[in-house]
């Protein structure tokens with residue numbers, strides 16, 4: 485993600501800031517200019533309606549008919565402000581969701597609310613005991629997120645129970661929206677669908693049965709030679725969503741490396757390449773080899789930093805060649821599109 489600066493005093497701002505720590509200017513994120521701005525300095529802007537509840541810090545043009553920003557306009561079901569416990573959980577989830585939407589805009593993906601178009605996207609934030617008996621997941625553009633996901637203790641418990649190396653709110657959002665964009669890239673497009681199948685296998689196998697088999701038997705031995713996670717082995721759609729989420733992790737972390745000016749000046753690297761490089765802006769690079777090599781150097785350095793602090797690895801994954809090819813295929817979808 486970009487490192488933003490205050491429109492008044494130019495101090496660094498985090499994406500979640502709604503005022504400048506240094507000069508106290510009230511600021512918000514304008515997705516159109518991809519910058520932080522102030523309604524005092526730019527009177528053509530208004531805050532998203534969810535700013536009232538401290539759920540959102542995004543700005544939109546005053547002329548826009550919508551009360552909500554691009555991220556909040558996708559919401560369909562959210563907890564009532566009187567339901568304080570669930571409301572606070574929703575707030576935490578929105579932090580991750582706004583980061584997701586930032587990146588989807590960067591990738592120029594369509595973000596049409598289902599409320600306006602049946603083919604669009606809707607986010608339903610539901611409590612665990614919802615009437616529909618729904619779980620976190622995706623169905624036909626509707627991303628359901630259980631509010632309990634925002635509970636850090638429950639999430640860690642789930643992570644251990646599900647035998648996962650990594651479980652975060654942002655990871656959830658990236659995974660679930662991946663199912664939606666699968667339809668965008670491959671429904672009604674037989675040539676790209678054939679290409680998809682050559683990397684991820686045939687998705688026409690029974691989805692329900694495949695998941696049941698996975699939950700009964702777990703991942704096959706040596707799953708790590710072909711998949712990014714155990715869960716990715718359950719069905720080609722899940723492999724896609726897991727790999728897609730990884731693609732977004734890689735692009736976002738490398739963009740952050742680029743924005744913070746991280747450079748590597750080691751004498752020798754494992755990759756027989758330029759020993760000196762500054763992290764690139766991955767959204768401007770067509771060759772995924774470069775993105776991947778830089779990302780590997782970056783994440784291994786950050787993993788080492790974390791270990792110095794006694795923390796778990798930021799990126800606890802190893803990418804085997806078949807997964808690299810899947811990631812490369814995902815990147816090619818954007819390159820060929822633009």
Ligand SMILES: [Zn+2]
Pocket residue numbers: 490491492493494495504505506507508509
């Ligand atoms: Zn400032």
Ligand SMILES: [Zn+2]
Pocket residue numbers: 532533534535540541542552553554555556557
């Ligand atoms: Zn908003």
Ligand SMILES: [Zn+2]
Pocket residue numbers: 659660663721722725
């Ligand atoms: Zn999934």
